[in-house]
Amino acid sequence: MSDLSSKEAFPNADTRTNSTPEHPAGRPDVESNDVPKKDEHVYLAETLSTPRQILFIATVCMAMYTNQIGLGNTVGIVGVIGESFGLTTAGEMSWLLAGYSLSIGTFILIAGRLGDQFGHKRMFVIGMGWYALWSLIAGFAVYSTYILFIFARVFQGMGPATTLPNALAILASAYSPGPRKNMAFAWFGGAAPFGAISGLAFGGLFALAWWPWTFWSQGIALAALTAFSAWAIPNQHVSDKATHKTRGERIKFMDIPGCITGVASLVLINFAWNQAVVVGWEQPYVYVCLILGALFAAAFFLIEVYWAENPIIPFASFNVDIAFVFGCTATGWATFGIWVFYFSQLVLNIRGISPLLLAAWYAPVIPSGLLSALAVGKLLGKISASWIMLIGQVAYLVGSILAATMPVDSNYWTYFFFSVIIICVGMDSSFPAAAIIFSDAVPPKYQGIGASVVLTIVNYSISLGLGFAGTVEREINHGAHNKADELLGYRGALWMSVGLSGLGFVFSLIFLAKEKLRGRKGAVTEEKM
Missing domain, CATH: 1.20.1250.20 (MFS general substrate transporter like domains)
Known part of the structure; x- marks a missing residue:
């Protein structure tokens, strides 16, 4: 149920997620350094009619709404799902939630960086489609084992991990600073509690019939939302700086070593703690995963501080605050x-x-x-x-x-x-x-x-x-x-x-x-x- 209030949360910040400027297609206001002139920037949402703006904001806010649905629709029926797979304790069933949040927390930064390179709208649409696919698979896991369901939940989480940062970037670049932009961000944050309660309600309702329909219905709705968002969100092109980069420059900007070590660290540490609930710490592979996760974390820190030119997380600039x-x-x-x-x-x-x-x-x-x-x-x-x-x-x-x-x-x-x-x-x-x-x-x-x-x-x-x-x-x-x-x-x-x-x-x-x-x-x- 995470929340974002308004641009006041970033009073000194550039109003775009990460640092890559975006401009609409065909804009001639690009100087030789490929940066749009500040006074000539066109805020795309402000060129739309009021009904069209409402659809635009509602569609982008679906990133937060559907993210919370994915959490809420499992919380209330986790016992029903666990019983169908033969799980008996809350600790075992916590994986049914933890896997979803794990992948969101792990892949958000990478997805935001991909949006800078390939376009925030494109990544938003891809994220919704991915979320729809793995929601359907989560429902079909009823014919398999809880292992498939947990994997489906993990891959489900990659959908919101992709839509959330790119949705923030889309809103930030679509409006000029002012009341309308503040309200857009307020609605984005306000979608969270609505999504959580909707998830709880729909989960409980569909569980009265058969719990897989919770995820099948979600997958169908997300597939429709994927197609709708391709129309409702105005086209936003990647900046010339991004499109003119060589493959080597793109790879360097993506900070591949940092991505690999960071993801490995987050996944291994989290897996160790949540799997220990199921099998206990006496299992060697559990604490081996924890040790490996710590080693990858150390490698990630060293890469981000001393090697990466475009670090995913700027540790070198962090302080006590x-x-x-x-x-x-x-x-x-x-x-x-x-x-x-x-x-x-x-x-x-x-x-x-x-x-x-x-x-x-x-x-x-x-x-x-x-x-x-x-x-x-x-x-x-x-x-x-x-x-x-x-x-x-x-x-x-x-x-x-x-x-x-x-x-x-x-x-x-x-x-x-x-x-x-x-x-x-x-x-x-x-x-x-x-x-x-x-x-x-x-x-x-x-x-x-x-x-x-x-x-x-x-x-x-x-x-x-x-x-x-x-x-x-x-x-x-x-x-x-x-x-x-x-x-x-x-x-x-x-x-x-x-x-x-x-x-x-x-x-x-x-x-x-x-x-x-x-x-x-x-x-x-x-x-x-």
Whole structure:
């Protein structure tokens, strides 16, 4: 349910994802250096009629909407899917969600770089088509094993990983700075809670018939959306700089060594933590994967800092502020991943509610998410982003405590309702706050990748957090042979989310104190001058 408020999240940034400028076909306003004149740039969406603009924005926002559907439609029926494959514990079934978020978090940055090279619209359409294909395969996995289903979920995630960064780039280059652009980004972020609740509702509805229809219907709808987006999104050509590059220059720009080592590291580390939930850490291949992942991570870091001319992640430009951004964002969204999975499992399997009722119970995320996004959009220009980050971490902490301590038979309007409302504040404040801090902390040439980096951390942390919580659940649930043991495992996982959110809260306090101290030193220096 990640969120983006407005261009205020990137006050110093170039208004395009990454740094490659785009211009419409046939534009003669390109000088010898292949850069469009700033005062002659045509913002494509602003040349469209109002109905056409509405279709354009709605289509691009489908990237966020369908991303959240892919998460929500499995959360509520994960038990039904797991039962059909013979899975018995929540830890085993967490892979059905973790694989999806893993691939999103792993491939976002690469997909954004591909959009710079081959066109953001083209990659958006390809991503939707890919998402449709693997949604259909996920449904057909019912005739095979859960291994195929997990692979399908992993490959499904590559679709949103492709559409999300390229959708942001399309919106950024389609409008000039101003109210219309702000509203376009606001709707993009606002599509997240609608997608999540739609996924929960459709998943629960189709599961009443047969759960594969959840994914078959999704695949059919995505295929139609793929064709529609090819028409609704205006054509945007790759810049002359990109098209005139030689093959060697393209390869160097793509940073192939960085892509390979980065993807290998993220996949191996995440696989180790989530697979340990299924087979245990005593299996040699699990910790071998973790060690290999760490080695690939070290190689990726060295390549990005010392070798790559166009690094995917500019580690060389990072500072302590960025470290706090990463820490707060990672702990907060890992908390969210654990919360949304294990809180739903608790009320589904222990409380005994239906998947459709679960969708209704989570419905408050829609008004809460929209109000939070609008409030953050207004506050970002008036108070420090570090304060908003702190507010978000407090929300994660309080919401996760309510989930971990909720009595099984408590009234909905007490623990569950307030946990949902409060957690939404954390989700809808942490992303824009992280984006603005990242924007202020890195040089201008790296401004454009801010959203993609934060989106990577958001989605990867969801998956990794499920691995952490699943390990806790497996170690304390005594095999989950009865409801009491199941509940014990769920509680342990939810307390893991409390610990992570508490760590994020500490990070945000330290960062706020550091910022205040820096401000005082600056004031003293000015007085002396």
